[in-house]
Amino acid sequence: MFPIRKAVWLAPKVRLIEVEAQRVAKHHQPGHFVIIRVRDPGERIPLTMATSDAQAGTITLVVQVVGATTEMLCDLEAGESILNVVGPLGKPTEIEDFGHAVLVGGGVGTAVIYPQAEALKKVGNTVSAIIGGRTKEYVIFEKELAEHCDVVHPCTDDGSYGYNGFVTGKLQELLEDESQKIGAVITAGPVPMMRAIAKVTKPFNVRTIVSLNPIMVDGTGMCGGCRVSVGGETKFACVDGPEFEAQDVDFDELVDRLATYQTQEKIAWDRLHKCQDCSKS
Amino acid sequence: MKPAERMKIDRQPMTEQDASARAKNFREVNQGYADEAATQEALRCLKCKDAKCVNGCPVGIDIAGFVGAVADGDLNKAANILLAANVLPGITGRVCPQETQCEQYCVRGKKGVSVGIGYLERFVADWARENREDLFEPPPPTGKKVAVVGSGPAGLTCAGELSKMGHAVTIFEALHKAGGVLVYGIPEFRLPNHIVEAEVDGLRRRGVDIVTDVVIGQTYTIPELLEEEGFHAVFVGNGAGLPVFQGIPGENLKGVYSANEFLTRVNLMGGYMFDAGETDTPIIRASQAVVVGGGNTAMDSVRTAKRLGANPATLIYRRSREEMPARVEEIKHAEEEGVIFRLLNNPIEILGDDKGWVRAVRCIKMELGEPDDSGRRRPVPVEGSEFELPCQVFIEAIGTGANPLLTQTTPGLEVNRWGNIIVDENNMTSIPGVFAGGDIVRGGATVILAMGDGKGSSVAMHEYLMNGK
Ligand SMILES: Cc1cc2nc3c(=O)[nH]c(=O)nc-3n(C[C@H](O)[C@H](O)[C@H](O)COP(=O)(O)OP(=O)(O)OC[C@H]3O[C@@H](n4cnc5c(N)ncnc54)[C@H](O)[C@@H]3O)c2cc1C
Numbered sequence: 001m002f003p004i005r006k007a008v009w010l011a012p013k014v015r016l017i018e019v020e021a022q023r024v025a026k027h028h029q030p031g032h033f034v035i036i037r038v039r040d041p042g043e044r045i046p047l048t049m050a051t052s053d054a055q056a057g058t059i060t061l062v063v064q065v066v067g068a069t070t071e072m073l074c075d076l077e078a079g080e081s082i083l084n085v086v087g088p089l090g091k092p093t094e095i096e097d098f099g100h101a102v103l104v105g106g107g108v109g110t111a112v113i114y115p116q117a118e119a120l121k122k123v124g125n126t127v128s129a130i131i132g133g134r135t136k137e138y139v140i141f142e143k144e145l146a147e148h149c150d151v152v153h154p155c156t157d158d159g160s161y162g163y164n165g166f167v168t169g170k171l172q173e174l175l176e177d178e179s180q181k182i183g184a185v186i187t188a189g190p191v192p193m194m195r196a197i198a199k200v201t202k203p204f205n206v207r208t209i210v211s212l213n214p215i216m217v218d219g220t221g222m223c224g225g226c227r228v229s230v231g232g233e234t235k236f237a238c239v240d241g242p243e244f245e246a247q248d249v250d251f252d253e254l255v256d257r258l259a260t261y262q263t264q265e266k267i268a269w270d271r272l273h274k275c276q277d278c279s280k281s
Numbered sequence: 282m283k284p285a286e287r288m289k290i291d292r293q294p295m296t297e298q299d300a301s302a303r304a305k306n307f308r309e310v311n312q313g314y315a316d317e318a319a320t321q322e323a324l325r326c327l328k329c330k331d332a333k334c335v336n337g338c339p340v341g342i343d344i345a346g347f348v349g350a351v352a353d354g355d356l357n358k359a360a361n362i363l364l365a366a367n368v369l370p371g372i373t374g375r376v377c378p379q380e381t382q383c384e385q386y387c388v389r390g391k392k393g394v395s396v397g398i399g400y401l402e403r404f405v406a407d408w409a410r411e412n413r414e415d416l417f418e419p420p421p422p423t424g425k426k427v428a429v430v431g432s433g434p435a436g437l438t439c440a441g442e443l444s445k446m447g448h449a450v451t452i453f454e455a456l457h458k459a460g461g462v463l464v465y466g467i468p469e470f471r472l473p474n475h476i477v478e479a480e481v482d483g484l485r486r487r488g489v490d491i492v493t494d495v496v497i498g499q500t501y502t503i504p505e506l507l508e509e510e511g512f513h514a515v516f517v518g519n520g521a522g523l524p525v526f527q528g529i530p531g532e533n534l535k536g537v538y539s540a541n542e543f544l545t546r547v548n549l550m551g552g553y554m555f556d557a558g559e560t561d562t563p564i565i566r567a568s569q570a571v572v573v574g575g576g577n578t579a580m581d582s583v584r585t586a587k588r589l590g591a592n593p594a595t596l597i598y599r600r601s602r603e604e605m606p607a608r609v610e611e612i613k614h615a616e617e618e619g620v621i622f623r624l625l626n627n628p629i630e631i632l633g634d635d636k637g638w639v640r641a642v643r644c645i646k647m648e649l650g651e652p653d654d655s656g657r658r659r660p661v662p663v664e665g666s667e668f669e670l671p672c673q674v675f676i677e678a679i680g681t682g683a684n685p686l687l688t689q690t691t692p693g694l695e696v697n698r699w700g701n702i703i704v705d706e707n708n709m710t711s712i713p714g715v716f717a718g719g720d721i722v723r724g725g726a727t728v729i730l731a732m733g734d735g736k737g738s739s740v741a742m743h744e745y746l747m748n749g750k
Pocket residue numbers: 033043045046047048049062063064065066067068069070071108111112212213214215216242258259265266268269
């Protein structure tokens with residue numbers, strides 16, 4: 001059992017959860033993720049660690065409610081526990097001095113780029129962050145990122161806060177400004193956003209790294225369910241990634257494979273809501 | 282009873298669930314011997330002076346001894362003999378390929394049918410599990426700490442033996458449940474999970490600490506276990522869990538699974554109970570499923586697909602029936618359940634529809650040519666014989682390789698060109714104090730060989746721990 005120390009809403013349907021996981025915290029590096037199971041029986045789902053505290057033995061997850069398991073997880077309060085937490089999994093982010101590194105986070109992806117910002121700053125980069133949300137209330141981690149970034153550009157789809165438009169628009173502006181001397185773009189967020197970013201950076205020939213999120217089961221290279229096509233080769237995202245060179249990724253295939261269980265996901269969701277309704281009444 | 286009388290007794294059939302009923306459920310196919318059948322079967326043993334059957338047993342069970350005790354009705358004694366040599370008899374009684382091991386050497390097989398040693402092993406193990414307390418005297422502690430990586434049959438056996446010797450053993454398992462292939466691979470209809478759980482609980486009662494959710498190579502490295510976590514020796518039994526894909530076009534279509542993923546979703550995660558609302562892990566139920574491969578994994582996959590509703594559930598294998606490495610009983614059961622065998626065929630391309638789902642697999646007919654390195658005749662494609670088999674789920678069960686996650690993070694650990702760990706005659710790796718066994722050393726093998734390695738390693742490890750050798 002992994003006790004929850006803290007659980008707070010950061011934005012609508014986005015929850016920060018701090019969990020005790022001593023072993024994982026000790027070895028966490030930026031880019032690593034964990035696989036959790038809320039209860040038994042229960043689905044195994046991958047989640048990236050936003051931060052960790054080796055001393056306190058805790059890790060922090062930022063979770064968006066998109067289906068049955070994320071909802072069950074986000075229903076938990078401090079003092080309750082998660083049944084299984086395994087990690088750290090995946091390869092850590094390659095941290096090097098790119099000169100100027102631009103991090104782009106969309107939605108909960110903003111939490112993924114947070115530890116990367118800290119590590120990239122430490123090795124001497126100028127670090128900018130572009131973070132997006134639908135409206136102001138969806139912009140998360142701005143204050144935290146500001147601690148490590150030279151500049152943070154919040155963006156909102158409706159212009160209610162910061163840059164008026166998508167993160168790709170802001171990124172385009174920065175890329176066109178030659179004085180920025182951007183050495184790398186590192187991004188995490190919804191697949192359509194990452195795909196759009198790859199398209200924006202391509203003509204500028206800037207190294208672009210994306211954090212892929214295919215459906216996973218074990219997270220140790222045992223099932224092959226997480227396979228993605230990168231540069232024409234099949235890779236297992238859980239052990240070969242989850243970060244890959246954006247220009248090599250077959251995004252169409254990723255989007256397609258993510259839809260494999262759509263029908264069943266809806267059933268699980270309806271089922272969860274039905275029993276919540278019946279237990280309430 | 283005189284040998285002539287014994288010779289008159291026919292092999293007792295195993296009680297089985299009816300084929301058409303069991304093809305729709307996940308309950309165990311074999312129901313076990315009734316007491317009377319077990320006694321009769323045991324009486325068939327001729328009590329050979331120089332019993333050859335034991336030569337076919339990788340863990341050297343005194344087969345004549347335990348079978349004789351069953352014939353005498355002394356099940357307690359039978360259990361004592363069995364358990365002295367084999368800590369997981371309820372498992373091996375169900376999954377060992379007896380026809381190529383003990384039963385192959387049985388004299389009764391020369392002129393008829395061998396004694397049902399596997400069925401009797403299962404009978405005694407089940408009786409013991411249900412009827413007696415696991416009496417256990419904790420041995421004096423040696424003060425030595427051992428880490429075991431992986432809770433498959435190799436790791437469980439090694440841990441059990443080491444704890445009997447008084448060492449403090451911790452098993453680290455990557456998944457959330459202990460048992461290795463026994464719980465994530467082999468389906469419930471062949472090996473119910475509760476049997477594995479009972480064996481694992483037995484180890485826990487003996488004081489073995491089983492820590493799940495730890496991936497060695499990620500959560501800890503082996504050098505850390507030795508240098509920081511205070512372990513004096515390590516046994517690596519992490520299996521050969523890396524799925525191999527054929528590398529044909531269409532493998533990333535929706536509906537294509539590795540056998541590992543398909544079986545893990547169904548067995549470990551209970552995906553077959555998703556529709557009943559009892560689990561959250563989805564699995565695709567196809568009306569037509571095709572599995573490629575000829576081993577136990579392929580057989581388990583195709584029979585699982587059948588149970589999930591596929592009709593037909595088809596198995597394609599590029600060689601002929603004689604070359605199939607699967608247990609004979611599984612092939613027989615699969616056929617009875619209505620699995621279609623398309624032997625001497627090989628898939629060459631998976632075809633998708635406009636929504637990215639599998640719609641068919643293109644195959645080519647094969648014929649057997651000259652023998653290859655394995656001594657089996659090499660299958661060669663018959664030109665112009667391509668055809669399409671419609672299916673919505675396609676499962677690849679052509680083998681597994683060594684997972685590099687652990688070996689890559691262990692400097693100085695020598696592996697061969699397939700990534701299997703190299704060990705000496707004591708199962709010690711190139712790193713002193715680090716031993717290995719099971720599939721990670723042998724490549725995909727069997728449960729009993731993995732157990733044999735676990736047991737052999739425990740003896741060498743004890744020697745190493747106590748005398749530094
Ligand atoms: C390496 C990795 C890191 C991740 N990190 C985070 C994180 O830090 N925070 C976070 O909120 N989410 C993260 N995800 C996504 C998260 O795992 C999924 O949202 C979760 O599995 C959905 O489970 P569910 O039962 O709630 O929803 P489901 O009902 O299973 O799915 C609901 C919807 O989510 C989509 N979905 C299903 N599985 C995934 C998946 N693995 N990735 C993306 N979308 C999926 C489906 O296509 C569907 O539309 C990460 C995924 C990966 C692979």
